[in-house]
Amino acid sequence: MTDPATIDEVSLSLPAPAKLNRMLHIVGRRDDGNHELQTLFQFLDHGDTLHFRLRHDDAITLSPALEGVRTEDNLIVRAARLLQKFADRPLPGVDITLDKKLPMGGGLGGGSSNAATTLLALDHLWQLELETDTLATLGLSLGADVPVFVRGFAAWGEGVGERLIPAALDTPWFVVVHPGVSVSTAGVFGHPQLTRDTPLISMSRALQGGHNDCEAVVRRLEPGIGEVIDLLRQYGPAMLTGTGACVFCPFESETSALELEREILYGVARHAYPNRWNVFRARGCNISPLHQALNRLRVSQDTGVS
Numbered sequence: 001m002t003d004p005a006t007i008d009e010v011s012l013s014l015p016a017p018a019k020l021n022r023m024l025h026i027v028g029r030r031d032d033g034n035h036e037l038q039t040l041f042q043f044l045d046h047g048d049t050l051h052f053r054l055r056h057d058d059a060i061t062l063s064p065a066l067e068g069v070r071t072e073d074n075l076i077v078r079a080a081r082l083l084q085k086f087a088d089r090p091l092p093g094v095d096i097t098l099d100k101k102l103p104m105g106g107g108l109g110g111g112s113s114n115a116a117t118t119l120l121a122l123d124h125l126w127q128l129e130l131e132t133d134t135l136a137t138l139g140l141s142l143g144a145d146v147p148v149f150v151r152g153f154a155a156w157g158e159g160v161g162e163r164l165i166p167a168a169l170d171t172p173w174f175v176v177v178h179p180g181v182s183v184s185t186a187g188v189f190g191h192p193q194l195t196r197d198t199p200l201i202s203m204s205r206a207l208q209g210g211h212n213d214c215e216a217v218v219r220r221l222e223p224g225i226g227e228v229i230d231l232l233r234q235y236g237p238a239m240l241t242g243t244g245a246c247v248f249c250p251f252e253s254e255t256s257a258l259e260l261e262r263e264i265l266y267g268v269a270r271h272a273y274p275n276r277w278n279v280f281r282a283r284g285c286n287i288s289p290l291h292q293a294l295n296r297l298r299v300s301q302d303t304g305v306s
Ligand SMILES: C[C@](O)(CO)[C@H](O)COP(=O)(O)OP(=O)(O)OC[C@H]1O[C@@H](n2ccc(N)nc2=O)[C@H](O)[C@@H]1O
Pocket: 021, 024, 033, 034, 035, 036, 037, 039, 107, 109, 112, 142, 143, 144, 145, 146, 159, 160, 161, 185, 186, 189, 242, 243
């Protein structure tokens, strides 16, 4: 990902990276219907970019609009309003521009990542200096995946994914395929055939390999996703991220990842599957590109060198 982090007194540009669930076990269901998970989160050096510019009034604007999402429902606007309300003092409004790269509803956590970037960017521009715990708690009210993006370290996640312990994962290259169909997260979690009783394991055991409990249900709901998993498993240990629809396959080198990407785009796989697939390659990272960018900003502000 190119470094979009820039700041002057009134504007700031920051990345909103994707996440992968390197494994996802469903270990129980709470009384409120939400599911208890065990998962390993890792970031990708690939994602959206958000630009923030403070206004002279208190309005919050977002452009461009996302297809099928009302601006008031967009997690970026919801995050900005939530923080404005929480701060409970007069704050300037902000014009936000979204450069969307991540497929929506792909299990890459794009909406959650957008929300987290908004919380951290506005905390910075509005000079609120809130604790990370406070921002993570605010984020959790927007979505189960927001806290990991707020905290910014690859993590072993438990609960609904809000109990996070740093995890030292390997950092392979990944080929990620979005099959061009979508799966509803609520539809997967509400499915009667979802496995919800996988035995608890330790993080060190999970680091040796796990599976995604959503895969069987996702295959039923969208057989096209199962076809992608089967195809990628001919090349490596491919897995579903989150509740899909994206499938990822790890490689030790970028060259190997590029070979599969080319194979899909121009080779046999292209012949078999149509253009609706969205394919990209990216590297796994254990520190979020958002936090890498914020750290660089802090250093350049402290030293006066950009
Ligand atoms: C599957 C994961 O992507 C794994 O990282 C996340 O747990 C999903 O996170 P998310 O998209 O932010 O999910 P939310 O927007 O909070 O919830 C979407 C839907 O999934 C259900 N849901 C979500 C997370 C969870 N642990 N159990 C659930 O049953 C919620 O009840 C809701 O109906």
